[in-house]
Amino acid sequence: MDHQDSEYIYVPVPRHLVPEVQAYIVRHSGTASAEAAETGGGKAGSEDLSEQWTAEILRQLAETQLSSTQSVSRVLDVLAEQPGDYVSTTHLVENLDIDRLQLRGALSALTRHLNKHFDGRYWPMTWVERLSPSPDYKTEFFYSVDSTIAQRWKEVRTAA
Numbered sequence: 001m002d003h004q005d006s007e008y009i010y011v012p013v014p015r016h017l018v019p020e021v022q023a024y025i026v027r028h029s030g031t032a033s034a035e036a037a038e039t040g041g042g043k044a045g046s047e048d049l050s051e052q053w054t055a056e057i058l059r060q061l062a063e064t065q066l067s068s069t070q071s072v073s074r075v076l077d078v079l080a081e082q083p084g085d086y087v088s089t090t091h092l093v094e095n096l097d098i099d100r101l102q103l104r105g106a107l108s109a110l111t112r113h114l115n116k117h118f119d120g121r122y123w124p125m126t127w128v129e130r131l132s133p134s135p136d137y138k139t140e141f142f143y144s145v146d147s148t149i150a151q152r153w154k155e156v157r158t159a160a
Contacts, residue, residue: 016138020139049122049124049125049126049146049149050146050148050149052121052122052124053121053124053149053152054152055152055155055156057118057121058124058149058152058153058156059156059159059160060118061073061118061124062153062156062157062160063160064113064117066109066113067106068105068106068109068110068113069106069109069110069113071096071098071102071103071106072106072107072110073157074096074098075092075096075103075106075125075143076124076125076145076153077153077157078091078092078095078096079125079143079144079145079150080145080149080150080151080153080154080157081150082144083144083145083146083147083149083150083151084144084146084147085144086128086130086142086143086144087142087143087144088130088132088133088134088140088141088142089103089132089140089141089142089143090132090133090134090137090140091133092143107123110123111123124145124149124153125143125144125145125149126143126144126145126146127141127142127143127144128141128142128144129141129142130142
């Protein structure tokens with residue numbers, strides 16, 4: 001393969017700096033908007049998530065039978081119990097009996113699922129990268145839902 005034709009180049013990075021380099025790339029790649037980075041809330045921030053995620057749309061998501069979407073539903077169950085609070089990846093994996101790679105895969109699959117079946121809307125939760133409460137990780141992602149989405153999600157899950 002001719003590396004000059006590739007969009008990517010390989011740069012050696014000291015292992016201890018990998019999280020900072022990854023965070024830098026996310027901030028500057030368009031994966032997260034500048035506004036979201038400033039407000040601490042994933043791709044779209046939370047400015048219009050409550051409008052995007054009506055009870056009906058949340059019900060459709062909850063009824064999706066894909067294992068990855070069911071994992072994300074369990075994440076939303078935890079987040080809905082603590083609206084407005086950011087919950088660490090460490091807390092989620094410990095309380096949902098899922099490993100970090102499975103959670104990351106489920107969230108990646110959620111993005112693909114939303115792009116294909118939900119008009120490409122943003123996740124129903126926001127995210128921010130912060131220092132990890134776990135000594136095993138320097139930083140990790142924390143997730144949150146606002147009170148409106150939390151209430152709707154609980155109603156949808158109770159009705160199911």
